[in-house]
Amino acid sequence: MSAHDDSTRPRGGVGESRAARWRAWWRWRPEAISARFVALVAGIIFFFLAVLTQGVLPFIEPSARTTEVTAVVRTDYGQLKWMLSDATDYTPTQQLGRQIYLREGCWYCHSQYVRPVTGETRRWGPVSEAGEYAYDVPHLFGTRRIGPDLTRVGLKYSNEWHFAHFWNPRELLPDSIMAPYRGLFDTPRDPVKIVDDGAGNRTLENNAVTQKLFDFSSKVQVKLTPNAGGLLFVPLEARDKAPAIIVPNNEYIGNTVMIAAETKELEGLIAYLQKLGMNRGKWRDVFEPQQLEVTQATLPRSSEWIAYGRVVYERRCVGCHGAKGDGNGPAATFLYRQRPRSFAAAVFKFRLTKEPVPTDGDLLRTITRGVRGTAMPPWYELPLTDRLAVIQYIKYELAVDRSDPAKPYSFFIEEPPGAPLHIQRPPTPSQQILVRGKEVWQIAKCWECHGNTGRGDGEKAAGLKDDLGFPIPPADLTTGQFKSGPAVEDIFRTMTTGLSGTPMPNYRDSLPEEDRWALAYYVLSLSAFTDPITGEPLPIAPADRTALNDPKLQADTPDKAYIPNGRAQRTGGSKAARGSPRGAAAAKQP
Amino acid sequence: MAEVLPAERLHGRFAGINLDDLVDWVVVRTWLYFGMFWLLVTPSIGVALSSLFNHPDYLGNAIGLTFGRLRPVHVNGVIFGAFSTLFIGECYYLVPRLCGVRVVWPQLGVPLAWLWSIAVFAGLVSLAFGQNHGLEAGELPLFAEIPIFIVVATVTAQFLITIGQRLEPPLYVALWYLIATFIWTTMNLVLGSFILPYTISGINSAAFHGLYIHYIVGLWLTPAGYVLIYYFLPVSAHNPLFAHKLSLVGFWSLALFYPFVGIHHYLYSPIADWAETLAIITSMLLIIPVWTVLVNFFGTMTGKWHEFGRNLPAKFLIMGSLMYLVGCFQGSTEALRSIQQPTHFSDFVISHSHLTVFGTFVVWAMGGLVYVWPRAFKREIWSFRLGNWSFWLITVGISTMGLVLTAAGLQQGFQWMSGTEWLDTVVWMQPYWLVRTMSGISMDIGMSLLVINLAMTALTSQVVAPAPAIEPGVIPVGRPAE
Incomplete structure (x- = not known):
């Protein structure tokens, strides 16, 4: 030219x-x-x-401007299947949080896309899809991972864990190098006095500072516990409630507390983090690295393994469970909805054994999977030996009654766990089983605590306490965040053994096995076709629900995702480009 | 510098012109003063930040002093403060000398320097107070972006008009790059400042941002750096450019390939595979311009290596070229999918960005600064010995940083791939990060000594005959115009 x-x-x-x-x-x-x-x-x-x-x-390219994603839904029969659906926009709170995330430069250290590269899909979850980013202006892909990728962080941790972590990351994880974000908290300069409310309860003094954080005239109380250093976390939900300071086990013995209160910005930021990855639905319930089924696995009881377990404990566990294992770590004040477990009494929620103590396999399952909906995160990334070693430390050093220093009582030595329960193969789900399950729900009075719709708002819900005197809310069964695991066997196990230390009883003797299976399936059906964050029903047509319910429909990977009726026409040209596997899956619909 | 070349040795239409009379020294000095200020401040912020990796609480709990708030201050400060200010200042020196005419609108130079630096300063301060657009290298708020755009656009017009009035029709290589640099960046700033933060969503936002961010490094820093070295290396080495044909290959291959590479920042993302592949291919093709310009630079030194030890500007320029060789080899190879698997997201990328942005372009700008500054005061540099200390502290610092971060990045990247628990990989990085901070301190001391040296050059009174230093072989490379 x-x-x-x-x-x-x-x-x-x-x-x-x-x-x-x-x-x-x-x-x-x-x-x-x-x-x-x-x-x-x-x-x-x-x-x-x-x-x-x-x-x-x-x-x-149409595929670059789509809102289409593959997402996991739970069917009425408790199965988890991939389907095509649409990403949803951020709520105003989440959008506020996104602005904070952007403003604070979170994206300099945390990327937001999972690559199809060795390790990433096992560390974080499914590979990112274009539709997940449809509502991002600007994008926040990031270029550096000083901290972990956050594409799939939604519902990995509870809100309470995030409160503690933003306040001081190194309280939870001493090796973390993340900045403390105390600037996102409301921290009144002066200490606040703990006073008697006249009815024998401890509350906070009513002054200009606390009036902004509580409603002292309210009949509803919010029960809060300071940590041993006198720090008291106050959530936003306390605004219309009266404060009650509870220290049933002398968690704090001082007369004044320093307050760290949640702000709108912090609420938004955490709401945004919880939204991340949730366009893919209940993907975490089919996330293999987090799934572990084990009845027994153990390391020999040796001082070396116990010493190594202590190292692991002090790097990972000490922030919540505390150096002494009494559940009163410095981060515990943030965990106001559900306190971290105290190991001292050797009471463990999730077991296949009869009470009191679990096997190492039970503890390994809990550590690996985490306790969904609580501040206990999943530790599947941790090497298996680390997980087993920390169990040794918990069993032989922390789960010991030292009230008589001369004669410490080691529960795991004095009362070794019995044989684990063997869970049979579950029955094939059917409409009849669900009907029976609902009858059992009524007979066993599950609704007293969990509410008629399973929202966790039953008449007895407000007053429930755990074995240490802390409030414990019944599970909201509509979000599908099950503490002990998302499979029907997990629900069945909980029905059978109960959750020690909580008001959840065991039904091993009071309900026959068929009824426990039916009830387990019914409980799962409460979160069928619901949004994992809100528990609200998803916009899925009845015909598609019927098709998804069919046990014969194989949709166990994103590329075999079920295509809702009418969807192929709607997205037009991009369908052809995606290739046939999904089309084939759709063609197999009965 | 004592060498004095009679004006008569300039031939063609430059005959009889004293090039020193063409330079607006006040403008050059003003820009360079600001440039030295940024050179002192903005790399130091990086050093301060790097300590957070080993001591995450040492800056306290203030949210304005978190890594997320200060990282963009460092990055934007080095790009738009330290490098760009020095570069524009040095352009005000070299453009009139290459064109044989004064830069047009001379009264604008100083106000532009103030506007630029005040805008950058206000923008950087506001970053610490939570203004952030969320786009890497495009974080500055609108009240800083508008003046920055105005200054770039005005300087572009100034230089283009000046070049249009040049005495000799042939253009020296440095001027090709200068023309392209300013036109590209004026357009790119529109994309990054006024479009990206507001409109494009999702993966398209990422694709366009990939283009923008690489236009900042590829169409601003890189060709701007070439402007400087293509001018200052021949004049400081007293040697003509090695091969003009090579510079032709270098320029056109750069201009053709560099605009395409942006998406290599987001490989394996949901962005279309073919677009990623195109970015990878052009990234690899960038080896062509990089190696051709480097051959040209080293060739230009031929026969002058015996004077090299005493030639401070040439030392900076050649050291920067060595860093460029290494940094660009990293850059091209890490665009390959297989290499990017372990290296992306790790410190390998940080090694690459420091070797290129600092090790090459800021170092080249410092080479130009060391050349221009004494001439702006018609003096010798205050202390060659101190300047040599600066050179070696900076050289050792950036070499160490490049090595240690490459090693760290490869280690952590492979640990990630092998499934090592996240925090365990972080613990493994601690020694590397400590060495990185040390190397940063070394570079920082070197730069501080350099600025002190140059300040003393300006402040101490020396008696030197006003001798314009005009070197042969640079300006009228072609035949005299008909």
């Missing part, structure tokens, strides 16, 4: 031949390039050529 540009080629005669022109082109010298040529060709044409091919053309 340059040969035809008058200003760039060497000047020749008027009537030069074609050959002469070519020779002139070959003799073309760098110093003959004009400024205009550089400006137009390099400066403008090449620039816009690149913007066109690398920016505009990818933009034009």
Whole structure:
């Protein structure tokens, strides 16, 4: 092209031949390039050529502008299946949180896409899809992982865990290098006195500071516990409640507390984090690394393993469970809805054994999976030996009654666990089983605590306490966040053994096995086709629900996702580009 | 510098011109003063931040002093403060000398320098107070972006008009790059400042942002750095440019390939695979311009290596070229999918960005600064010995940082791939991060000594004959115009 540009080629005669022109082109010298040529060709044409091919053309592809994602839903029969659905926009609270995330530069250290690269899908979850980002302006992909990727962080940790973590990451995880975000808390400068409310209860003094945080005239109380250092966390939900300071086991013995209160910004930021990855539905319930079924696995009881377990404990557990294992770590005040477990009494919720103590396998299952909906995160990333070693430390050093220093009583030595329960193969779910399950729900009075719809709002819900005197809310069964696990066997286990230390009884003797299975399936059906954050029903047509309910429908991976009726037409051209596997799955619908 | 070249040795239409008379020294000095201020401040913020990796609580609990708030101050400060201010200042020196005419609108130079630095300062301070657009290298708030855009656009117009009035029609290589740099960046700032934060969503936001961020490094820092070294290396080495044909290959391959590479920041993301592949191919093709310009630079030193030890500007320029060789080899290879698996997201990328942005472009700008500054005061540099200390402290610092972060990045990247628990990999990084901070301190001391040296050059009174130093072989490379 340059040969035809008058200003760039060497000047020749008027009537030069074609050959002469070519020779002139070959003799073309760098110093003959004009400024205009550089400006137009390099400066403008090449620039816009690149913007066109690398920016505009990818933009034009329909798959780049879609809201379509694959998501996991729970069917009425408790199965978990992938289906095509649409990503949803952020709520105003989540959008506020996104602004905070952006403002604080969280994205410099935390990326937001899971690559199909070795390790990432086992560390974080399914590979990212374009539709997940449909509502992101600007994108927050990030370029560095000083901290972990956050694409799949939603509901991995509870809100309470995030409170503690933002306050001081190193309280939870001493090796963390994340900045403390105390600036996101409301921290009144002066200490607040703990006073008697006249009815024998301890409350906070009513002054200008606390009036902003509580409603002292309310009949409803919010029960809070300071940590041993006198720090008291106050959640936003306390605004319309009266404070009650409870220290049933002398968690704090001082007379004043320093307050760290949740702010709207912090609420939004955590709401945003919980939303991340949730466009993929209940994917975590089919996330293999977090699934572990084990009845027995153990390391030999040796001082070396116990010593190593202590190292693990002090790097991972000490913030909540405390150095002494009494559940009164410095982060415990943030965990106001559900206190961290005290190991001292050797009471453990999740067992396959009869009470009191669990096997190492039970503890390993809990540590690996975490306790969904609580501040106990899953530890599947931790090496297996670390997990088993910390169990040794908990069993032989922390689960010891030292009230008589001369004669410490080690529960796991004096009362070793019995044989684990063997869970049979579950019956095939059916409409009849669900009907029976609902009858059992009524007969066993599950609704007294969990509420008629399973929202955890039953008439007895408010007053429930655990074995240490702390309030414990009954589970909301509609979100599908089950403490002990998302499979029907997990629910069955909980029915059978109960949850020690909580008001949840065992039904091993009072309900026959078939009824426990029926009830387990019914409990799972309460979170069928619901949103994992809100528990609200998803917009899925009845015909699609019927098709998804079919046990024969295989939709166990994203590429086999079920395609709702009418969806192929709606998304038009992009369907053909995605290839046949999903189409094949759809064709198999009965 | 004592060498004095008679004006008569300039031939063609430059004959009889004293090039020193063409330079607006006040403008050059003002820009360079600000440049030295940024050179002192913004890299130091990086050093302060790097200590957070080993001692995460040492800056206290103030939210304005968290890593997330201060990282963009460091990055934007080095790009728009330290490098860009020095670069524009040095352009005010070299453009009139290459064109044989004064820069047009001379009264604008100083106000532009103030506007630029005040805008950058206000923008950086506001970052610490929580203004952030959420786009890497495009974080600055609108009240800083508008003046920055105005200054770049005005300087672009100034230089383009000046170049249009040049005495000799042939353009020296440095001017090709200068024309392209300013046009690209004026357009790119529109994309990054006024479009990206507000409109495009989702993965398209990422694709366009990939373009923007790489236009900042590829179409601003890189060609701007070339402007400086193509000018200052021949004049400081007293040697003509090695090969003009090579510079032709270098320029056009850079101009063609560099605009395409942006999406290599987001490989394996949901962005279309073909667009990612195109970015990878062009990233690899960038080896062509990089190696051709480097051959040119080292070739230009041919026959002058015996003077190299005493030639401070050339030492900076050649050291920067070595860093460029290493940094760009990293850059091209880490764009490959297989190499990106372990290296992306790790300190390998940080090693690459420091070797190129600091090790190359800021170092080249410092080379130009060391060359121009004494001439702006018609003096010798205050202390060559101190300047040499600066050079070695910076060289040892950036070399160590490049090595240690490459090693750290590879280790952590492979640990991630092998499934090592996250915090365990963080613990393994601690020694590397400590060495990184040390290397940063070394660079920081070197730069501080350099600024002290140059300040003393300006402040101490020396008696030197006002001798314009004009070197052959640079300006009228072609034949005299007809």
